[in-house]
Amino acid sequence: MTSQSAATPALPADQATVRRSNLALVLGRLREAGPRSRADLATETKLNKATVSSLVAELTTRGLVRETGIRSDGAVGRPARILAVDGATVGTLGLEANADYVAAHGTDLAGRVLVNRRDSVDLMGASADQALGRLTSLAADSLDAMAAAGARVAGIGVAIPGLVDAADGTVLFAPNLGWRNVPVAARLASALRLDPAIGVLVDNDANLSALAEYRLGSEAGTADLVYLTGEVGVGGGVLVDGRLLRGSAGFGGEVGHMAVDPASGVLCGCGRIGCWETKVGLAALVRQAMPDSPYRIGAPVRDPEDRVAEILERARAGDPRTLNTLEEIGRWLGIGASILVNIVNPKAIVLGGYFVPLWLYLVDAAERELARHAIAPVGGAAGYLNGAAGEAARQVRMVPSALGFTAAVRGGAAVAIDAVFADPTRVDGDRSRVDTSAHHQESEVAV
């Protein structure tokens, strides 16, 4: 996914690979261990000092490393120049297309948020071309905004609610978008006229959200977790020991389509019967709680947060239909979560999307059913009642996401940042090559 960049003379393939690996080693050390001198880096990476100096020079040219000061700690010899990751001039962009919105989230390498935007749009009623046009337009605006903030974009990560071939960036099937075999990475790269060095990674929205929670959320550092998207679709991102469980053919984590009630006869958006999504998806919630306001394809577009706000209002007012619906959804949330726990045994189940604002009305039934059916002991409210303190390390907990609707786009930006740290040559060494005008021109054609 990388091209020959301006900063590096052509090298034989093997040497180029070694060079990339060494650039990543030095940059990664600075990321993990913090600012330090060239001599420190040489000692710690076991590379010789001349090599480290050459690597640092290249990383500096690429805008990834800068000198932050001089350390004179009384040691013999001249004071050492201290190096640090230069987060300010390189950034990545997360994008998301979902049933009823497109979103973008851009950060620089230091984590400063440069773009954070979500536009309501009915993609369930749009063609894949129209949807990609909207996404391209949002991406172009975002790239402009990031360029204006002084950050060159070195990678893009795109979240899609569906089955994705992550290896080539193609969406195989996204039922709630109506997409089949859409080469999203190639289409975006072309429409945005991206430099080939700027990789476009595409992954399932729940997978990217799970990674975002592991990196940034309240469960940062929890390497065994399941993220559930509470939207029109209910997807799952399953992290086992910090790695995504994709399965033998990429169909792992399709938790919304667990057959939790095949006898119900209720048809899912995927065409199957009795899927978990028919019990706990946003459409099920709206259908049951707001029969006067059907949530269907072709209905006037409404932001899901507006609908959720209305349901929340009704719940606070004590509306019996709303409260019964939320109790029933909480119950099925706990039953489905218990199945996940009995197979995967994560440390935490992180609930995203609409589950977050309504969690107060879901938690009791959800934790009760989880504790009733899970083999692992359950933490949270149920755990406080039942569990001994020493059991805490074995407990599984359900927690609402602190990242809310932004988890997937943040995850997209995060995987793109990881790609830069894994291969610093993704960042072009010639800063003059950023051309923001091209993005908009092409995106307008694409829409």
Place this chain on the structure above:
Amino acid sequence: MTSQSAATPALPADQATVRRSNLALVLGRLREAGPRSRADLATETKLNKATVSSLVAELTTRGLVRETGIRSDGAVGRPARILAVDGATVGTLGLEANADYVAAHGTDLAGRVLVNRRDSVDLMGASADQALGRLTSLAADSLDAMAAAGARVAGIGVAIPGLVDAADGTVLFAPNLGWRNVPVAARLASALRLDPAIGVLVDNDANLSALAEYRLGSEAGTADLVYLTGEVGVGGGVLVDGRLLRGSAGFGGEVGHMAVDPASGVLCGCGRIGCWETKVGLAALVRQAMPDSPYRIGAPVRDPEDRVAEILERARAGDPRTLNTLEEIGRWLGIGASILVNIVNPKAIVLGGYFVPLWLYLVDAAERELARHAIAPVGGAAGYLNGAAGEAARQVRMVPSALGFTAAVRGGAAVAIDAVFADPTRVDGDRSRVDTSAHHQESEVAV
């Protein structure tokens, strides 16, 4: 888990670790790449020739390597002596305690079967002490038989249908045995007076069966598979990319307790309601198909194969109750399998225990429900009808185990062999120290 053995002089901890690692490197190379010379090994492992010679000498003393001949291929210099793994004098033993039997399977490193035995016994009605006594007695007989066949036992792997802390060999909870917190590894080592170098590994029976299928069964080499134990309990061993999915606290793979029908009100052996085991476990089969012959604790012990043979006979005779029961069990087998597939997406689901002899009567309903509810395309009979040829690589299939009831004990022997290859110092260098008489003496006390 290793002790200072007679063949190695005391070394500082770091040096001993390096030595063990180098022994494993040389032995592993011979295992994977086949017979070769010391010079070949030096080239391939990047160790110097003197070190390789010393390592080979130690491995030979430990009975793990032998010279098989001389290669004189016309090259300059004297002919090279060819080395190979010496499989004949070192073996491992797999053991299993299950609800209604104990079993043993002993092999040497070359895979020659030295012991293969299963004794019917009602462990559901026995105390943990009684059960361990039976297992110890069987182990002692097996160790004697292996010694008589000229193989010293270098490790034991024990399969238990329950939650196991594999790190210290303790069974935390085995509902169908009635065990809680039983330190099986320590109890067996003590009762059998094992040399501390002989590691006793304990793991869940489904986990060990999954490993056996991956190593030895018809799915050998399939790194993403789920093994289901079709016994009184229904356990799952989940392999993801060749590694067992244990979960954050060891509760992974408890698939028999997925809440597939919580509204049913049917109580499981674990105390929960609506578990998959209440739909597809052997007790459910017997209860529904043979109401005249209840399967309960305290009933006269009957070998499960006898019961299964009787059901098979009734099915062949066209008995409607039996056929309806098998159809219903096949249906629930497919529904539960579809849930596993939608979360984990294995390449194969391998069915063990009673599912194997009755597969012909289960397969149609099972594959139909799996294809109806799984996102991944389904192979097997359903796949032949629906799937395009090019889809084969993405398909998931259900297959009956070719290892049958022996999968778990074979897995136990296999993990013990892996432990020897990972640390060859587990095999004592002083062959005179094998004392078979001690085993029996102590085992008789323990019973």
